[in-house]
Amino acid sequence: MKNNLLFIGFMGVGKGTLARAFAQKNDLFAVDTDDLIESYTNKKIKKIFKKKGEKYFRELEQRTANWLAKNIDNTVISTGGGFYKVNNLKEIGTVIYLKADFDWIYNRLKNSKNAKKKIKKRPLFKSYSNAKKLYEERKKEYEKVADIVLEVEGKEMEQLLKELNEKLKF
Ligand code: S3P
Numbered sequence: 168m169k170n171n172l173l174f175i176g177f178m179g180v181g182k183g184t185l186a187r188a189f190a191q192k193n194d195l196f197a198v199d200t201d202d203l204i205e206s207y208t209n210k211k212i213k214k215i216f217k218k219k220g221e222k223y224f225r226e227l228e229q230r231t232a233n234w235l236a237k238n239i240d241n242t243v244i245s246t247g248g249g250f251y252k253v254n255n256l257k258e259i260g261t262v263i264y265l266k267a268d269f270d271w272i273y274n275r276l277k278n279s280k281n282a283k284k285k286i287k288k289r290p291l292f293k294s295y296s297n298a299k300k301l302y303e304e305r306k307k308e309y310e311k312v313a314d315i316v317l318e319v320e321g322k323e324m325e326q327l328l329k330e331l332n333e334k335l336k337f
Contacts, residue, residue: 213288
């Protein structure tokens with residue numbers, strides 16, 4: 168298996184924020200699968216969903232997973248909320264699930280800086296009920312594929328980094 172760390176979990180749980188903080192602290196590079204897809208296609212995620220649909224976006228996620236598995240090592244990777252469905256997740260690295268209740272995630276996003284923009288750029292976060300339904304469908308799946316589960320709710324970044332280090336014995 169490759170020496171990457173892969174952060175999975177629901178939209179808005181803080182995968183990118185934690186991945187970047189962890190990378191910085193451990194002198195590693197951090198990349199994000201949505202960013203990779205946007206640079207690969209030269210289009211925004213929202214636009215890809217609108218013009219080509221979700222199925223095509225999932226194909227792009229698989230293509231990204233193949234590229235990561237083949238080319239990337241020693242990197243901290245944050246993923247889109249549905250990336251965990253790719254068929255070679257475990258080949259990419261150690262899978263860390265960031266776990267929190269839906270309402271905590273929803274409020275985190277709602278109360279964040281640029282909240283409107285952050286919600287708007289996520290086509291599957293259209294409404295509270297839509298997003299909650301998706302969360303309920305996925306929450307068991309995230310646990311199933313995870314090597315490590317990190318409870319993130321209400322914790323400061325320093326605490327999260329400490330817990331993650333302990334779990335990884337970094
Ligand atoms: C998605 C999550 C988004 C993005 C796309 C689809 C999902 O990423 O990949 O809008 O299926 O949950 P974030 O988890 O970074 O919001």
